[in-house]
Amino acid sequence: MTMKASTRQVDGVTIVDLSGRITLGEGSVVLRDTVKDLLSKGQKKILLNLGDVSYIDSSGIGELVSAFTSVRNQGGELKLLHLTKKVHDLLQITKLYTVFDVKDDEAAAIGAYNK
Amino acid sequence: MTAPQRVSYRLQSTLESVNQAEGKAEQMAAQAGFPEEVRGGISMAVREGMINAVLHGNHYDPHKSVNLTFEQNGPALVVTITDEGQGFEPEEVPDPLAPENLLKDSGRGIFLMRTFMDEVRFRKMNSGTEITMIKRLQTEGSDLDRQEASK
Numbered sequence: 001m002t003m004k005a006s007t008r009q010v011d012g013v014t015i016v017d018l019s020g021r022i023t024l025g026e027g028s029v030v031l032r033d034t035v036k037d038l039l040s041k042g043q044k045k046i047l048l049n050l051g052d053v054s055y056i057d058s059s060g061i062g063e064l065v066s067a068f069t070s071v072r073n074q075g076g077e078l079k080l081l082h083l084t085k086k087v088h089d090l091l092q093i094t095k096l097y098t099v100f101d102v103k104d105d106e107a108a109a110i111g112a113y114n115k
Numbered sequence: 116m117t118a119p120q121r122v123s124y125r126l127q128s129t130l131e132s133v134n135q136a137e138g139k140a141e142q143m144a145a146q147a148g149f150p151e152e153v154r155g156g157i158s159m160a161v162r163e164g165m166i167n168a169v170l171h172g173n174h175y176d177p178h179k180s181v182n183l184t185f186e187q188n189g190p191a192l193v194v195t196i197t198d199e200g201q202g203f204e205p206e207e208v209p210d211p212l213a214p215e216n217l218l219k220d221s222g223r224g225i226f227l228m229r230t231f232m233d234e235v236r237f238r239k240m241n242s243g244t245e246i247t248m249i250k251r252l253q254t255e256g257s258d259l260d261r262q263e264a265s266k
Contacts, residue, residue, distance in 0.1 A: 023162075024130060024170070057159065057163065057166070058166070058223040058227055059221075062219075062220035062223065063220070065217075065218055065219070066220040086155070093230055094211065094223055094226070096217065099218070
């Protein structure tokens with residue numbers, strides 16, 4: 001299954017709804033290009049909705065980290081929303097769960113961005 | 116005791132091969148009787164081993180291939196992945212859990228392989244690297260079996 005990304009705006013936050021697999025190749029590239037595109041447009045409050053992401057490999061983890069640091073380096077904030085158990089466990093194992101700001105509720109996530 | 120079952124594949128150095136190997140791993144782990152949550156870890160370890168071989172070993176070189184072998188040996192599933200690359204020193208790969216490496220965008224593959232498998236070994240060949248990964252089926256009698264086998 002390939003990865004799809006669609007974006008929507010809520011209260012100045014760009015929510016990226018991702019679905020499929022974030023893996024080496026297409027999945028990682030879609031994520032990278034989406035975040036790059038948002039940053040180029042000055043959209044620096046980004047919420048990645050991973051609720052429909054079924055699988056992430058080491059390359060996908062690397063892409064999430066890369067997105068996080070790119071956004072942060074430009075003075076923005078990137079948060080994660082709705083992790084599946086598989087993705088949650090993987091972030092725990094790799095000690096990245098506490099690095100990312102992970103949210104379970106969309107409204108609460110949007111409210112957590114710096115105004 | 117059933118005889119060891121062995122199946123081998125010679126794969127091209129492509130992303131498609133990585134995906135195929137992941138699917139085969141899931142299939143072999145199911146046949147071997149591993150529960151679903153363990154199968155996911157095995158197929159991920161195989162995926163990471165294949166990425167290591169195809170990307171870091173063979174650099175997607177169409178003239179180089181990857182050998183993938185699954186062997187079911189009693190309660191153990193043994194996976195071997197061999198590339199034709201320059202080889203590397205696994206001990207020199209930085210610890211991805213170290214605070215200074217947490218925000219690196221690569222270097223987690225070997226760690227994931229070691230996390231999900233019981234044993235992971237690397238062997239430098241004349242041309243390339245061989246990765247052997249072992250996952251043992253946990254059965255009620257497995258500890259006893261191991262004690263018997265070590266006598």
